[in-house]
Amino acid sequence: MKKGIRISNESNLRYRREEIFYAYFIEDMSKEMIAEELGCSLSTVERDIRYIKQHVDEFM
Incomplete structure (x- = not known):
């Protein structure tokens, strides 16, 4: 069950x-x-923006 929750x-x-x-x-x-x-x-939005900037290729 934990695996389903994680996904x-x-x-x-x-x-x-x-x-x-x-x-x-x-x-x-x-x-x-x-x-x-x-x-x-x-703070969640700011953290996600930092992530996006570091991994921009995932969002293109």
């Missing part, structure tokens, strides 16, 4: 990062607005 969490993480990529880099939304729209903290 689900990884899928949710990937989805959130894709949403942040699009909102921040394409739509030019502020970090604060993204956090509000996605229902997550500003």
